[in-house]
Amino acid sequence: MTTAGIILAAGKGTRMKSKLNKPLHKVGGVALVGHTVRIMRIAGVEDIAVVVSRDIADSPELRDALLPNVSIVVQEEQLGTADATKSARYAVAGADSVLVAPADMILVTDEIVDQMTKLHQESDSLATVLGAIVDDASGLGRIKLDASGQPTAIVEEHEADDELLLSKLINTAWYCFDNKWVWDVLDSVTPADTGEVYLPRVIETASADQRSRVVVSNDSETGMGVNDRIQLSRVEAVMRRRTNEAHMGSGVTLQDPDNTYIDVDVEIGSDTYIGAGSQIGTRSVIGTNVVIGPNSQIASSTIGDGATVDGARVIGSVVGERASVGRNSLLRGGTELKPGSKVGNLAEIKNSVIGSGSSVSHFSYVGDATLGENVNIGAGTVTCNYDGKDKHPTVIEDDALIGSSTMLVAPVTIGKAARTGAGAVVRSDVMAGDTVAGVPAQSIKSK
Numbered sequence: 353m354t355t356a357g358i359i360l361a362a363g364k365g366t367r368m369k370s371k372l373n374k375p376l377h378k379v380g381g382v383a384l385v386g387h388t389v390r391i392m393r394i395a396g397v398e399d400i401a402v403v404v405s406r407d408i409a410d411s412p413e414l415r416d417a418l419l420p421n422v423s424i425v426v427q428e429e430q431l432g433t434a435d436a437t438k439s440a441r442y443a444v445a446g447a448d449s450v451l452v453a454p455a456d457m458i459l460v461t462d463e464i465v466d467q468m469t470k471l472h473q474e475s476d477s478l479a480t481v482l483g484a485i486v487d488d489a490s491g492l493g494r495i496k497l498d499a500s501g502q503p504t505a506i507v508e509e510h511e512a513d514d515e516l517l518l519s520k521l522i523n524t525a526w527y528c529f530d531n532k533w534v535w536d537v538l539d540s541v542t543p544a545d546t547g548e549v550y551l552p553r554v555i556e557t558a559s560a561d562q563r564s565r566v567v568v569s570n571d572s573e574t575g576m577g578v579n580d581r582i583q584l585s586r587v588e589a590v591m592r593r594r595t596n597e598a599h600m601g602s603g604v605t606l607q608d609p610d611n612t613y614i615d616v617d618v619e620i621g622s623d624t625y626i627g628a629g630s631q632i633g634t635r636s637v638i639g640t641n642v643v644i645g646p647n648s649q650i651a652s653s654t655i656g657d658g659a660t661v662d663g664a665r666v667i668g669s670v671v672g673e674r675a676s677v678g679r680n681s682l683l684r685g686g687t688e689l690k691p692g693s694k695v696g697n698l699a700e701i702k703n704s705v706i707g708s709g710s711s712v713s714h715f716s717y718v719g720d721a722t723l724g725e726n727v728n729i730g731a732g733t734v735t736c737n738y739d740g741k742d743k744h745p746t747v748i749e750d751d752a753l754i755g756s757s758t759m760l761v762a763p764v765t766i767g768k769a770a771r772t773g774a775g776a777v778v779r780s781d782v783m784a785g786d787t788v789a790g791v792p793a794q795s796i797k798s799k
């Protein structure tokens with residue numbers, strides 16, 4: 353039997369006090385709605401439709417959050433969760449069952465979602481709900497059970513009687529429905545006084561046919577949702593703890609897990625060491641036997657096996673095998689360090705390739721440059737790549753030696769095994785094997 357997914361992400365989330373719609377707020381580097389997509393996909397649900405409001409349907413933030421092949425459906429008016437579900441009816445028409453979830457209950461695990469969908473199918477249920485036992489159920493809807501332990505209704509707190517208010521079993525708003533049955537039932541749900549139509553009401557109809565089921569999580573974290581910034585921070589803390597524990601379980605050493613911030617969608621190889629205070633952003637890949645020093649920041653980057661990043665920032669770049677980046681340096685804008693190369697302390701490299709065995713010493717700026725192998729860049733060297741209007745390239749060929757405080761005024765090429773004297777201002781190409789010095793730099797090899 354096949355299962356398709358619908359994610360309800362049309363709410364603005366006024367309690368977030370934000371111009372950004374709630375489903376786009378991030379936890380662990382990924383928007384809430386993106387987490388829900390990932391939970392469904394890992395649980396084996398391939399066909400997923402996300403229901404959103406018109407104002408974010410075409411936003412780059414939404415597209416960035418979703419995985420490939422996720423369809424977007426617009427709920428034109430916010431008329432409740434049942435109406436939002438109906439908006440996606442034709443997007444999931446081919447499936448036997450439909451899994452419906454909110455965008456903001458992201459601590460639900462793929463294992464329990466898989467358990468819920470299997471129970472739904474094997475028990476011939478019309479409607480199955482996921483509940484969670486929580487420590488504090490204040491403000492949350494309760495699941496009402498019959499004598500056999502099956503759900504008869506989902507009751508909001510203000511409608512619950514005193515006995516039900518004692519219950520710790522809350523509704524996570526994750527459901528599984530029979531895809532042929534649910535749509536007629538949704539059409540028959542009576543709107544509330546506000547005019548909104550609420551999805552939980554269909555449980556009552558399934559219960560009347562004795563075909564409602566419940567799966568209960570005893571993990572209170574499963575029932576943690578996000579309605580405001582305080583709850584967002586609590587969910588973030590749980591997600592980061594889970595992420596760190598997963599990496600440690602795979603052979604990664606975290607010096608101080610409570611002060612290490614690793615986003616989801618990060619790959620880290622075994623025997624890698626990560627120092628306290630480090631931040632590793634989503635879409636980063638870190639190899640084996642890597643050393644990440646304290647307070648490093650890595651985002652959307654690849655760090656090769658055996659490399660070292662010691663308290664530096666690496667943004668959108670590649671650090672090759674056994675390469676190293678020193679403290680307080682910055683790599684950005686598509687920089688690539690080839691295997692065995694080195695960037696010292698307090699250097700900035702932008703949109704450049706540093707060849708194997710080459711070294712960029714401290715206090716240097718290298719931008720829009722290509723360095724060959726075994727090049728040595730002296731401290732304080734600057735590639736002057738911007739003329740006030742356009743950026744220009746610098747090429748430094750193999751075995752060249754650039755003296756300290758050299759200014760390389762691009763576009764310029766430094767030939768193989770050429771040298772510049774300390775403090776030289778190089779405004780024209782330097783031939784292979786030549787040595788230049790002075791301001792402007794001139795050849796001194798023949799002198």
